[in-house]
Amino acid sequence: MAQGVWTVAEQRDGEIRKLTYEIVSEGRRLADAMGQELTVLLLGSNIREKASELGKYGADKVIVADDPRLEVYTTDAYVSVVAELAEAGEPAFLLFGASVQGKDLSARVSARLGVAVAQDCTEFSTEEGRLVAVRPIYAGKAYARVTFENSWPNMATARPNVMSIGEPDTSRSAEVVDGSFSLDDGALKTRVVERLKDESGKLDLTEADKIVSGGRGMKGPENYAILEELADQIGATVGASRSAVDAGWRPHSDQVGQTGKVVSPNLYIACGISGAIQHLAGMSTSKVIVAINKDPDAPIFQKADYGVVGDLFNVVPALKEAIIKMQ
Amino acid sequence: MNIIVCLKQVPDTETQIKIASDGKSIVSDDIKWVMNPYDEYGVEEALRLKEKFGGEVTVVGLGPKRVTETIRTALAMGADKGVLISEEALEGSDSTATAKAIGAAIKDLEYDLIFTGQRGVDDDSGVVGATIAEYLGIPQASIITKVEVAEDGKSVKVTRPVEGESLVIESSLPCVITAQKGLNEPRYASLPGIMKAKKKPLEEKTLADLGLDSSEFGESARKLKILELIPPPQREAGKIVEGETPEEKASELARLLREEAKVI
Numbered sequence: 001m002a003q004g005v006w007t008v009a010e011q012r013d014g015e016i017r018k019l020t021y022e023i024v025s026e027g028r029r030l031a032d033a034m035g036q037e038l039t040v041l042l043l044g045s046n047i048r049e050k051a052s053e054l055g056k057y058g059a060d061k062v063i064v065a066d067d068p069r070l071e072v073y074t075t076d077a078y079v080s081v082v083a084e085l086a087e088a089g090e091p092a093f094l095l096f097g098a099s100v101q102g103k104d105l106s107a108r109v110s111a112r113l114g115v116a117v118a119q120d121c122t123e124f125s126t127e128e129g130r131l132v133a134v135r136p137i138y139a140g141k142a143y144a145r146v147t148f149e150n151s152w153p154n155m156a157t158a159r160p161n162v163m164s165i166g167e168p169d170t171s172r173s174a175e176v177v178d179g180s181f182s183l184d185d186g187a188l189k190t191r192v193v194e195r196l197k198d199e200s201g202k203l204d205l206t207e208a209d210k211i212v213s214g215g216r217g218m219k220g221p222e223n224y225a226i227l228e229e230l231a232d233q234i235g236a237t238v239g240a241s242r243s244a245v246d247a248g249w250r251p252h253s254d255q256v257g258q259t260g261k262v263v264s265p266n267l268y269i270a271c272g273i274s275g276a277i278q279h280l281a282g283m284s285t286s287k288v289i290v291a292i293n294k295d296p297d298a299p300i301f302q303k304a305d306y307g308v309v310g311d312l313f314n315v316v317p318a319l320k321e322a323i324i325k326m327q
Numbered sequence: 328m329n330i331i332v333c334l335k336q337v338p339d340t341e342t343q344i345k346i347a348s349d350g351k352s353i354v355s356d357d358i359k360w361v362m363n364p365y366d367e368y369g370v371e372e373a374l375r376l377k378e379k380f381g382g383e384v385t386v387v388g389l390g391p392k393r394v395t396e397t398i399r400t401a402l403a404m405g406a407d408k409g410v411l412i413s414e415e416a417l418e419g420s421d422s423t424a425t426a427k428a429i430g431a432a433i434k435d436l437e438y439d440l441i442f443t444g445q446r447g448v449d450d451d452s453g454v455v456g457a458t459i460a461e462y463l464g465i466p467q468a469s470i471i472t473k474v475e476v477a478e479d480g481k482s483v484k485v486t487r488p489v490e491g492e493s494l495v496i497e498s499s500l501p502c503v504i505t506a507q508k509g510l511n512e513p514r515y516a517s518l519p520g521i522m523k524a525k526k527k528p529l530e531e532k533t534l535a536d537l538g539l540d541s542s543e544f545g546e547s548a549r550k551l552k553i554l555e556l557i558p559p560p561q562r563e564a565g566k567i568v569e570g571e572t573p574e575e576k577a578s579e580l581a582r583l584l585r586e587e588a589k590v591i
Contacts, residue, residue, distance in 0.1 A: 074496075075466065075467055075468075075469075076466060099489070100469075100470055100487065100488070100489045101489060103453055103470075104457070104467070104469045104470070107453060107454045107456075107457035107458070107469070108457040108460070108461060108467060110423075110454065110457075110458070111423070111426070111454075111457055111458040111460075111461035111462070112461055114423075115550060116421055116422070116423055116549075116550035116551035117452075117454060117551075118551060119452045119453060119454065120451060120452075132554070134557075136451060136559070137449065137450055137451055137556075138338070138342075138344045138353070138448070138449055138451070139340070140559055141343075141344035141559065142344050142346060142556050142558060142559065143556070143557045143558070143559055143560075144553050144555075144556055144557075145553070145554045145555050145556075145557060146551050146552060146553055146554060147551075147552050147554055148550060148551060148552065149550055149552050150550060151550035151551070189465075189466040189498060189499045189502070190466050190468065190496055190497065190498040190499075190502075191496065191497055192494050192495070192496055193484065193495050193496065193497050194494070194495035195492055195493075195494055195495075196486075196492060196493040196494075196495065197491070197492045198491045198492055198493075203490075203491070204490035204491045206490060207490055210590070210591075234591050252472070252508055252509035253488055253509075255508070258340055258448060259340075259364055259365075259448070259508050260508070266590050267584070267588075267590040267591065277340070277341070278340050284559065284562075287590070288584070288588045288590050289562075289565070290580065290584070301565075301567070302564075303562055303565075304565045305562070305563075305565040305566075305588065306565055306566060306580055306583055306584070306588070307565055307566070307567045307568065308567070308568045308576045308577070308580055309567060310573050310576055311573065314573035314574075315573045315576060315577050315580075318573050318574045318576075318577035318578075319577040319580060319581060321574075321577070322577045322578040322580070322581035322582075323581050323591065325578075325581075326581055326582070326585060
């Protein structure tokens with residue numbers, strides 16, 4: 001009988017990423033609701049010492065898979081290890097954060113195990129021992145409440161920046177065990193040959209706590225400088241609407257929206273963005289939305305918590321100044 | 328190089344999505360159906376590789392008969408053959424079942440590379456590509472913005488943007504690549520292309536043709552069950568920030584963000 005909540009940690013360069021703490025905290029809540037244990041899988045190389053971090057956030061057990069071939073994520077190696085451990089451990093739930101890696105890994109693990117996976121979920125609960133998940137569809141124009149049938153473990157990924165991280169309890173520690181797995185070199189058909197780091201050093205949009213975003217109203221690429229200045233002041237990452245990206249003003253990786261990135265920051269400041277459905281699809285789970293636009297009828301004002309009707313070329317620099325004054 | 332491109336039809340992104348009276352599906356009356364935007368990148372990349380290396384591009388689609396139009400669009404863009412997997416028993420299939428049917432259609436074809444879109448803009452799951460790869464026992468490279476096939480045709484280097492960096496990954500062929508925006512600019516079908524497309528072969532397959540048992544497909548076989556569809560969470564109406572001048576509005580906004588919203 002499938003038992004236990006399992007979550008898969010994500011590490012990069014030996015550091016556990018923030019979204020892992022979100023899914024571990026949520027896993028703890030689900031495990032408590034069902035009176036079961038929370039286990040975290042930690043894959044990497046020379047990664048064992050990080051296991052204690054996971055205990056503080058509620059893991060009862062950490063299964064470590066430590067191997068040089070797991071240092072950098074590859075689908076083949078990680079899927080093989082996670083699937084083998086899951087088949088042996090028979091958890092009820094197997095959860096991941098919905099990062100690029102998490103979605104890639106969970107999709108292939110679900111196929112390997114012959115089960116379904118609910119992707120990019122914003123809410124979890126349980127019903128009679130099964131996972132119930134809520135996830136956006138049609139770019140968030142609707143949400144689906146889903147559950148699983150004949151599908152153990154129930155697999156799901158959680159949208160980053162949505163579920164809250166619990167207070168760490170430094171007195172808590174997890175039992176750390178070494179996972180037993182056999183990784184066949186012949187089965188590893190892909191390898192990372194190069195890593196091209198992002199120059200900006202800013203947080204990726206999907207992980208950013210604050211975003212300042214510009215749309216068609218920016219009128220040209222050089223004007224993004226004023227958004228960069230505001231962003232620097234408040235520790236934000238700069239995003240863009242599809243119009244700006246299609247016009248060549250900003251790179252694809254900056255696009256927020258249905259065919260761009262889905263973001264969920266605490267603060268989203270939309271400058272010169274009218275608020276097309278496709279853009280809203282990418283940022284509607286932001287905690288606080290600010291709109292700055294000179295058109296009082298712009299649809300974005302329907303979704304904004306705070307709206308400023310005005311010329312962004314005046315308002316944005318003034319906002320930066322006002323924030324500096326407040327320090 | 329023989330390349331297979333999997334595609335699907337989705338509602339145009341302008342569509343107003345309305346939940347139907349059964350509470351579990353959407354109203355489909357006024358929908359304009361288009362090729363899934365991410366699949367377009369797959370078609371385009373396949374055509375570019377064919378232009379470079381020679382070979383054939385086969386497009387595979389699954390769904391009701393109207394999907395034929397979308398397959399024809401890909402043929403008009405320059406693909407050589409189409410396959411439509413269609414029957415009523417497939418309606419309501421989840422990603423697992425969908426991938427199984429597509430995998431079965433592909434497994435007896437000659438292929439060096441398979442493209443899918445990184446996700447469908449209807450279900451937003453992104454699971455079918457990986458599941459097809461698992462079914463066929465080949466590697467996957469998902470969310471890819473650049474493809475470079477080696478001159479000897481035995482391997483491929485792809486680029487995947489992850490948070491804060493881009494990974495260049497080498498994979499053996501054949502493999503499944505799921506296409507991300509930024510991979511290329513899809514071409515428009517030309518008028519001659521549209522005319523030629525009408526004569527290109529487009530086969531239809533049923534589950535029986537693929538040797539599959541229909542009881543494993545459709546609504547009742549779903550492993551991921553939809554309990555209900557609900558409208559998106561409504562945000563409470565916000566406020567328009569007061570002030571006579573931009574400076575006043577900006578000051579007031581800064582104050583609200585710090586004291587009321589507590590986000591800065």
